[in-house]
Amino acid sequence: GAVVSQHPSRVICKSGTSVKIECRSLDFQATTMFWYRQFPKKSLMLMATSNEGSKATYEQGVEKDKFLINHASLTLSTLTVTSAHPEDSSFYICSARDSGPEGKNTEAFFGQGTRLTVV
Amino acid sequence: AQSVSQHNHHVILSEAASLELGCNYSYGGTVNLFWYVQYPGQHLQLLLKYFSGDPLVKGIKGFEAEFIKSKFSFNLRKPSVQWSDTAEYFCAVRLNSGNTPLVFGKGTRLSVIA
Numbered sequence: 001g002a003v004v005s006q007h008p009s010r011v012i013c014k015s016g017t018s019v020k021i022e023c024r025s026l027d028f029q030a031t032t033m034f035w036y037r038q039f040p041k042k043s044l045m046l047m048a049t050s051n052e053g054s055k056a057t058y059e060q061g062v063e064k065d066k067f068l069i070n071h072a073s074l075t076l077s078t079l080t081v082t083s084a085h086p087e088d089s090s091f092y093i094c095s096a097r098d099s100g101p102e103g104k105n106t107e108a109f110f111g112q113g114t115r116l117t118v119v
Numbered sequence: 120a121q122s123v124s125q126h127n128h129h130v131i132l133s134e135a136a137s138l139e140l141g142c143n144y145s146y147g148g149t150v151n152l153f154w155y156v157q158y159p160g161q162h163l164q165l166l167l168k169y170f171s172g173d174p175l176v177k178g179i180k181g182f183e184a185e186f187i188k189s190k191f192s193f194n195l196r197k198p199s200v201q202w203s204d205t206a207e208y209f210c211a212v213r214l215n216s217g218n219t220p221l222v223f224g225k226g227t228r229l230s231v232i233a
């Protein structure tokens with residue numbers, strides 16, 4: 001089945017630094033990828049929709065300057081948490097669906113998630 | 120706005136008991152429906168999905184779900200749970216138009232005790 005690879009799986013960083021998380025679709029092309037954030041004991045909340053070759057669309061309340069999204073190719077989207085603070089500590093998950101004709105009736109595939117801890 | 124409600128926050132069952140997890144959504148249009156499972160320390164995995172056709176959907180590991188359009192529901196069922204079913208279960212809905220994101224319920228934690 002289709003695979004979405006997310007890297008790194010865990011990262012610990014100091015306050016004020018930036019962290020980049022990569023999301024790759026390994027065997028399909030995805031013009032759109034989604035970034036979610038999962039708080040402890042909470043559901044996945046959509047942060048933004050990443051569009052290949054254009055600007056990301058952010059959900060209400062998500063700071064676009066803090067969570068920079070780049071979708072430079074059909075298989076790669078990156079989320080950069082800039083000037084990280086302890087309250088940014090969370091589990092970040094990306095998702096992608098096959099954009100091609102084969103993907104019309106398929107589910108979204110999820111990356112393994114990235115556990116970010118800001119100290 | 121679309122929303123998904125999962126009524127049970129935490130369910131505790133003994134092995135071999137039957138399971139039903141509730142899921143209701145609020146959207147009047149055509150939707151795609153999903154149940155995902157997240158085992159401890161692992162990423163989300165698809166259990167089953169509904170796009171169209173037979174409203175009773177069979178998934179992996181003996182799970183099934185029934186789409187009842189009139190009730191806006193997509194409840195997950197399993198006749199006999201196992202200890203290995205201990206996990207977090209998420210119901211999700213997507214508008215059947217374009218490349219839209221999934222909207223998730225808050226999840227239900229299932230604990231199966233021996």
